[in-house]
Amino acid sequence: MQHLLSRSWTFFIGLATGMMLTLAGSGLASKPQDSPAFQDAARIYSILQQIREFYVDEVAYDALVDDAISAIVSHLDRHSDYLDRNEFAHLTDVTSGEYAGVGMELAITEQEVTIVNLFPGSPALEAGVVAGDRVISVDGQLLADSDAETLLMGMRGPAGSLMHLTVQREGEPELLNFALERRQIDVKSVSQRMLNDATAYLKINSFTQTTPQEVATALKELALAPQLSGLILDLRDNPGGLLDSALEVADLFLDEGVIVKTRGRYYEANVIYFANTGEKISGISIAVLINGRSASAAEIVAGALQGNRRATVFGEQSFGKGSIQSLFPVQPGEGVLKLTTAHYFTPDGLAIDGKGITPDRFVPSQVVLESLLTPIINPLPLNTVVAYQGEKKIQIANQDNQLRTALQALDHPD
Incomplete structure (x- = not known):
């Protein structure tokens, strides 16, 4: 299953x-x-x-x-x-980690479709599409006039074909149009780097079939740093993915304890998943980053590390998608029925659905610096823009405040 x-x-x-x-x-x-x-x-x-x-x-x-x-x-x-x-073929493509497309990850709500992530080297990223853009139309078909899921399914196509995308960007008075050439996308769900001599950074964009091996490989490389004492696990804007992938990833950071509990109406839906002995990166402090777009599988991993006191969670309340869907074949070659069959709970027994994970330390995503004369002390690169507040010139630091706070906490523990 x-x-x-x-x-x-x-x-x-x-x-x-x-x-x-x-x-x-x-x-x-x-x-x-x-x-x-x-x-x-x-x-x-x-x-x-x-x-x-x-x-x-x-x-x-x-x-x-x-x-x-x-x-x-x-x-x-x-x-x-x-x-x-x-x-179903579309769904299978995505969770396998490979597909032909333009390299965007989208989130659908009842009101809108928003781009939440772009994959490195993808046609969309190269063309200038950015996370936060709202989809208005695809190939001239307005989202307002169509079923969102049906329209987005039309984004698939053979490599080499063109897709015309229109988006609305915050702060831009006009709609933006892009002509994107589809190509084979090898989805790398994990990226990592050293922030300084002692602290590593690991970002998981989604939970696909390849994510556990990608994380294991990344941890092995990061562990080579001789002074490594801390790790920041970034699960922000991660919409979820495969249950098995989330379980395996959480297990990499735990040596024992409950990862997650599932409860449903039929017997097999009631399961307690335990970590296996043998943490892959022991003896270091871990900070987990979440926000309002961290959902489902990402919430399982964050909740497992928080519930087992293995990590401190920083950021904002997560999305709160705490249910499991199972696929039941209807007839051979005729599609599948996707049914919600269980809800899941943290090791502490807390329900996630409709509530989300509460961070140990609430940290807003951005800060505003009131004066250009104010020095910016930040070990991470900043993308700074200048704006005006009346006649007063202010500096808005588009800095990663959550990452900065987690890094400071690991570098200077209480």
């Missing part, structure tokens, strides 16, 4: 993560013909057949069936859905 974790649908432009995914068996045991489920199915079948044979106009029968299934699933929570064969 494959489990997905994520907040709503998050697209790597050609894929959706953000669910906790589990691939179940066929899920359809044989039912006696007198059972309520069989009788209900027979009623739906009868209606479809009457429409197929007697309706005045010819209709696309497959589309009719898909719409009927979608109508049934729409009465469940917003994370449950029916994925046709194309949507």
Whole structure:
């Protein structure tokens, strides 16, 4: 069974993560013909057949069936859905870590679609698209006139083909247009570097099939630093991904204890996941960074390290997506049913869904320096812009305040 974790649908432009995914068996045991489920199915079948044979106009029968299934699933929570064969292929591409697209990671809410991450070397990044841009249209199709998930599925295409993207950027009076050439994207979900002689930085963008090995390799390289005493694990803007990936990554930082607990209505959904003996990077202090766009699998890892007192969590309240979706094949080659089958809880038993992870130290994302004469003391590079407040010239430091605070805490522990 494959489990997905994520907040709503998050697209790597050609894929959706953000669910906790589990691939179940066929899920359809044989039912006696007198059972309520069989009788209900027979009623739906009868209606479809009457429409197929007697309706005045010819209709696309497959589309009719898909719409009927979608109508049934729409009465469940917003994370449950029916994925046709194309949507399922799209999802599989994303969680595998490879796909053909433009290298953007998007988050969908009821109000908007926002770009939350761009992959290094991607067409979107090279063209000047930035995180925080809101999608207005794709290939001339306005998002306001379309189903967001259907429109975003259209972003997939063969390598070498063009995609026309229109976005709205905060502070820009006009919409921005980009012509992006799709190409094969090798999604690297992990990056790392040394911030100074004693502190390492590890960023996880999402939880794909390759993430645990990427993290293990990164930790091995970082551990070579002779004076290493601290690590900052950055889970900000991480929308989630695969449950198994989150479990394996959390296990790399723990030597014992509970990683996460899941609870559901059927027996197999109730599980307590424990860490295995053998932490990969022991003896150092860890700071975890989260924000309001850290969701699902990212919240599992943050909650596991916080709940086992292995790390101090800095930043802002996380998103609060604490449910698991399981994939149940409907018929061979005919798509899958994605159902929410469980909720998950931190080692301390705290519910995450709708609440999120509360940081140990709340740190806002940015600070404003009131004067150009104020010296900026920051060991990290700053991207500084000048603005005016009335006639007063002020300096807005677009600095990473959360990273800076975590670094100071590790360098100067209480």
